[in-house]
Amino acid sequence: MCGIIGFTNVENQVSATKDLEVMMEKIKHRGPDEHGIYIDEEVALGAVRLSINDLSNGSQPFSNEDGTVTVIYNGEIYNFHELTKNLIEKGYQLHSQCDGAVIPYLYEEYGVEFLKLIDGMYSIALWDSKKEKLVLAVDPMGIKPLYYHVTENNQLLFGSELKGFLHKIKDIKICYKSIFQYLRYKFIPAPYTPFESVHKLKGGEVLTYSSGELSFKYIKVEEILTTNKNTLEEDLIESVYSTTMSDVDTACIASGGLDSSFVLKIMSEQRITPLQVYTVGYKGMHKDDETKFASLISAQQEALFNGIKLDYSEIPNILSKVIYYLDEPNQDPISVPFFYLMKYIGRNFKVVLTGDGADEIFGGYDRFKNWDDNGNSEGYFSELCLFNDDELSSLFNRKPNFNRDADIELSNVKSLRDAINWERKYRLQSYHLNRVDKLSMAWGVEARVPFLRPKIVQHTRTYNENQYRDNGTEKAELRKAVGAHLPDWLNQRKKKPFRFPISEWLKGELRDWVHENLLGSNCELHYFLNKKEIEKLVYNHEANLEDNSYKIWSLIVLNLYIVNFNNEYKNRKIEYAR
Structure with missing residues (x-):
């Protein structure tokens, strides 16, 4: 696991080296163990490394035998042993057992089509000096992020x-359109970011930069070549096994739910020493604290349980750090406890497995119930979205304009299958996985997601609606596959989302903090949002007239995001592109 950074149009190698060092310093939390650079007359590439595989011989950048293909890479290639064997049989000589070392040779043999051979999570920057082209790519599920911008001088930054x-x-x-989307969806769907002309690659997107021109293609998860014809149960077990691949020890995050408990169970079975399990709860008695269930399944597997407790008084300080590391406004309140938990995991581990992604690909969210029977699209959309169009019009004093791909495709959602496909494509990457990646890497921890391996996702792509939800039971096929591995009390337990008790805290212990951020004279949102509408949201919540906690939280996040930016770049005030 690493962080990668770079740019094209190198004018001077000395100044390029200095620029690259500054850029790597800003992401060194992703790779605190070492760094490496490559600079020629055309490109500058930098990588900061978190040593996990081939600890002594896995330095980046990687290159092919004659040095014409150079790669920096972030992620894990789980089938790299198989790929290495195939390359050796073709006559290639590899000098590292690090998984990323196969990439330049795969490209040399197959071109960009090599991406269809990779079972893993990744963001890749590859420089082909013969053809003078730079290739940027991310895995089909969008687990590993990669951003880019083209300057006025046609320089590509990434x-x-x-x-x-x-x-x-x-x-x-x-960008106002991005802020509209954030307040509607709770995130900004790829390829957009909060800023004009700055983009992120979509899941499976491949960008090629050559002669000052950009071109794009996509690698779909269905195109990843897998040879297994196993049952879902068999593939799930193997996925957990192989996702633990590492030269360092691994831990597990458990919530006490179906998905993470299955990962915990399978990880425990393959170990000689007890598995370390982590979860986060809240000080005091809260209905949202479910550490007791994670503790129970850990005890039944003879795992070592680590329950971390978060206090409300720590939230203002933690949230500011969360926003800094996330890079984008993200409304998800559990970002705070997740970041807090990763801090403790990072003290002892570099790799942790989670159950993330299962709800998106197997149909686990409670809002999917709106599609049962004849379907209630209005109910689904109201639960998916945060502010509706009328509320946004009141907030902005103008009608929102939703005409980006994610907006258009959501308007065409007519069924449960459509809804799951939309959430996989947009929400999973930009809302969920962005948080998992950024907030784990903030502490030098690689979070791995075995449910999002290609062969698992491929199982679900052919499901009918009853295989997602069967008589009101969510994740029907997943439950069948993992049920025999888990205790009855867990199989029978209704899914409960991992929550954060903000509704109580925002009108109680954190009331003054809310007022300071949203109603105070220094609130950045007052420059472009209707202050009276913000006041109404806050006061109605405090009077128990409405539960506006998630809307209030989203506005606090947005305000602090802008405050953080202005503090980081003091000489460059944000402008608003209308």
Whole structure:
């Protein structure tokens, strides 16, 4: 696991080296163990490394035998042993057992089609000096992020995180359409970001930059070549086994739910020493604290349980850090406890497995119930979205304009299958996986998601609606596959989302903090949002007239995002592109 960064149009190698060092410093939390660079007359590539595989001989960049293909890479290739064997049989000589070392040779043999051979999660930057082209790519599920921007001088900047190159962009403008989308969906769907002309690659997107021109293609998860014809149960077990591949020890995050408990169970079975299990709860008695269930399944598997407790008083300080590391406004309140938990995991582990992604691909969210029987699309959309169009019009004093791909495709959602496909394509990457990646890497931890391996996702792509939900039971096929591995009390337990008790805290212990951020004279949102509408949201919540906790939280996140940016780039005030 690493962070990657770079740019094209190198004018001077000395100044390029200095620029690259500054950029790598901004993302060094992703790879605190070492760093490496490559610079020629055309490109500058930098990588910061978190050593996990081939600890002594896995330095980046990687190159082929004659040095004409150079790669920096972030992620894990789970089938690299098989790929290495095939390359050796074809006559290639590899000098590292690090998984990323196969990439330049695969490209040399197959071109960009090599991406269809990779079972893993990745963001890749590959420089082909013979053809003078730069290739950027991310895995089909969008697990590993990669951002880019083309300057007025036609220079391409890119990196694992926005903060790595944002300082090199002269004119930064917040995009209103992106803010509309954030307040509607709770996130900004790829390929967009909060800023005009700054983009992120969609899941499976391949960008080629050559002679100053950009071109794009896509690698779909269905195109990943897998040879297994096993049952879902067999593939799930194997996926957990192989996702633990590492030269360092691994831990597990458990919530006490079906998905993470299955990962915990399978990980425990393959170990000699007890598995370390982590979960987060809240100080005091809260209905949203489910650590007791994670503790129970850990005890039944003879795993070592680590329950971390978060106190409300820590939230303001933690949230500011969360927003910095996320790079984009993300409304998900559990970002705070997740970040807090990763801090403790990072003290002892570099790799942790989670159950993330199962709800998206197997149909686990409660809002999917709206499609049962004859379907209730209105109910689904109201649960999926945060602010509706009328509320946004009141907030902005103008009618929102939703005409991006994610908006158009959502308007065409007519069934449960459509809804799951939309959420897989947009919500999973930009809302969910962005949080998992950024907030784990903030502490030098690689979070791995075995449910999002290609062969698992491929199982679900042919499901009919009853295989997602069967008589009101969510994740019907997943439950059949893993049920025999889990205790009855867990199989029978109704899915409960991992929550954060903000409704109580925002009108109680954190009331003054809310007022300071949203109603105070220094609130950045007052420059472009209707202050009276913000006041109404806050006061109605405090009077128990409405539960506006998630809307209030989203506005606090947005305000702090802008405050953080202005503090980071003091000489460059944000402008708003209308």
